[in-house]
Amino acid sequence: MWRTRTDRPRASGIRGRRAVVGLGLLLSCLSCGPGTGVGQRAIAPFLVDVQNENLDGLYCRMTGASESEDLGADDTARRAAFEVWARTLYDAYEQGRDEGWVELDEHGITAVKLFALGKGTYFELSGARRVAEDAIVVRMDLRFGYGAIDLSRFSPGTTFYVCGGPPGRVHAIRKPVGRGEESAEALDRLSLDWTLVRKPAVGRCPEGWTVASVVPVDGTLSSRRMTWVF
Numbered sequence: 001m002w003r004t005r006t007d008r009p010r011a012s013g014i015r016g017r018r019a020v021v022g023l024g025l026l027l028s029c030l031s032c033g034p035g036t037g038v039g040q041r042a043i044a045p046f047l048v049d050v051q052n053e054n055l056d057g058l059y060c061r062m063t064g065a066s067e068s069e070d071l072g073a074d075d076t077a078r079r080a081a082f083e084v085w086a087r088t089l090y091d092a093y094e095q096g097r098d099e100g101w102v103e104l105d106e107h108g109i110t111a112v113k114l115f116a117l118g119k120g121t122y123f124e125l126s127g128a129r130r131v132a133e134d135a136i137v138v139r140m141d142l143r144f145g146y147g148a149i150d151l152s153r154f155s156p157g158t159t160f161y162v163c164g165g166p167p168g169r170v171h172a173i174r175k176p177v178g179r180g181e182e183s184a185e186a187l188d189r190l191s192l193d194w195t196l197v198r199k200p201a202v203g204r205c206p207e208g209w210t211v212a213s214v215v216p217v218d219g220t221l222s223s224r225r226m227t228w229v230f
Helices: 037-052 055-061 075-099 109-114
Strands: 029-032 122-132 135-143 159-163 170-174 181-199 208-216 222-229
Touching (some): 037 055, 037 122, 037 135, 037 181, 055 208, 075 170, 159 181, 170 181
Parallel strands (some): 029 122
Antiparallel strands (some): 135 181, 181 208, 181 222
């Protein structure tokens, strides 16, 4: 939607019959490697804002949004256009999840939602590298715990979602009425690269590190065949 540059200063959830239930409420950074302090401070509130659909916060946390002429001529117009754009990503995530495939946007909203970041999936910030004067890439290693799901707390008819491969694939696992079992190829581990850009204060957005992109790292995906017995 807008262009971002890093060469200069700038700017699985669970569904009941009628409701979506989160797998967890805990933001889970297992450990943070050397040089990842900036990443933790920038990424943690981004995860909270995505999961809470705090679009006002995301407007300031996404690189380039608050100064993008593509979004509007002034801050009020840009915020309104950003909200419309962000809502389309949330809608696309829910539709894709229910259809079995979520198209991951490079800005991070769909990745955070799909991989339940900040809602139960464990992760480690394992490293960071500087790619420009005001830009860094932070590596996030995810560890999925689908085998630890407590099936006893789900009522019959509840559907929970399991990420598969390639990234974006979703399997809907529905607890049957009575005994039964469901199998799927589920993600075990995956790494993401977060590009963060430091930008100056713009309007009501303070100076700080913002999220420019979130992308899966090739060659880091591992999965395993899992069976859930009800």
